[in-house]
Amino acid sequence: MGLGPPLGRALCKALPLLLLATLNGPVWAGEGASIDAKRGEYLTQLGNCQSCHTRKDGLPFAGGVAFITPFGTLYSTNITPENTTGIGAWNDDQFLNAMHKGIRPDGAHLYPAFPYTAYTQLSRNDVLSILAYLRSRPSVVYTPPANELRFPFDQRWIIKGWKLLNFREGRFNEVSSNEQINRGAYLSEALGHCGECHTPRTWSQGLDRSLHYAGARQQGWTAWNITSDLRGIGGWSDEKLMNYLRNGHQRGEAVAGGPMAQVVSGSLRFLTDEDLRAMVAYLRSVPAKPGTVPTHAEISVKPEAQGNTDAEALFVSLCESCHHPDGQGLGGPYPRSFPNYSAVRDPDGTNLIRVMLEGIERKGMQDEAFMPGYRAFLNDDQIASLATYIGHRFGGHTHVFSAQDVARQREAGAGQ
DSSP states (O other): OOOOSOHHHHHHHHHHHHOOOOOOOOSOOOOOOOHHHHHHHHHHHTTTHHTTTOOOTTTTTTTOOEETTTTTEEEEESSSOOOOOTTTOOOOOHHHHHHOBBOOTSOOBBTTTTOOHHTSSSHHHHHHHHHHHHHHSOOOOOOOOOEEETTTOOOTTTTHHHHHHHOOOOOOOOOOOOOHHHHHIIIIIISSTHHHHHHHTTTTTSGGGGTTTSSEEETTEEEESSSTTTTTTTTHHHHHHHHHHHEEEETEEEOOHHHHHHHHHHTGGGOOHHHHHHHHHHHHHHHOOOSOOGGGGGOOOOOOOOOHHHHHHHHHHHTTTHHHHOOOOSSOHHHGGGGGGGHOOOOOOHHHHHHHHHOOEESSSSSSEEOOOOOTOOOOHHHHHHHHHHHHHHSOOOOOOHHHHHHHHHHHHTTO
């Protein structure tokens, strides 16, 4: 994924960070858990490995998923136990090097779209349990497309410089004297790699640790602020947060779409209650960082129709059947629910437009959700008009979205 300006400047700026590096402290996860394929299946689910390594209509773990970056497109690899196109010929140490150091068996550096920057914190036995599970899966002969990166980012050696700035190898360190918080941190930081989406990037495309979990733009979607700020999750009850994590949906209040829907479907819905509670406890401990999207309490909504007859006609024909005002539809009743959604209140409109284009498909622990996308049925002007109408009527802002805004989002989602 992202690399920054010329390597020489990166190396110079990296030196102070290298001088500050210290030896790792105690490892919370330890090596006590035995290497076990069944445990590895659970860990693989928590790491959301299948979602990233299974292309649409492809076989599980065979790779080929496109990741669109500012520097070109990367494709996920085949991690089935096939000997020639997968990882079947890899030994334990080679797999550990990939997960902990971001290095392939041939010595080449892996692009950090593969989140070894988080997986480096996993204990040795947890990594080898994941490998044991992957080795138990069916082999698939499939070679993903070659990466399509522009020069010089297609040169893997440049990642060595990126690592000097942005990567520190090492196992998980305790973050608290509270064992539950430590467990939640291990799940969120190492396995779940939540920060990879929810933390903004620096000029060199490393994580900006000063804004940990403050929200960021990834893959053309906004990952919301999940710190304890009121514009994050500070106003959520533990019950609401747990229900959202396991189902991706709190009826009439919060809905997961885009990459977060994939995380719920492929990962979070499998968490045990104990692990969910630990994750919530850790998120509560993350220092508050200011959010950019106003809360429902901060906005003034106008639930009555706004007089834009064309946009209102689209709204009635496309939205009301599910988001019926009497609450009888499959979606939450729009007069009450729409102002609760961050996508509606966000003047940037990124997720609102993307949801209209792509729809939502999500499977939670207790329910499934589907919303059709209108990419093929509405033009850019129509989606811009509808997004503006919803934002003005229910989001409390006055931003007017343009056809150009929609066109950028349409292009960002092409091929995903």
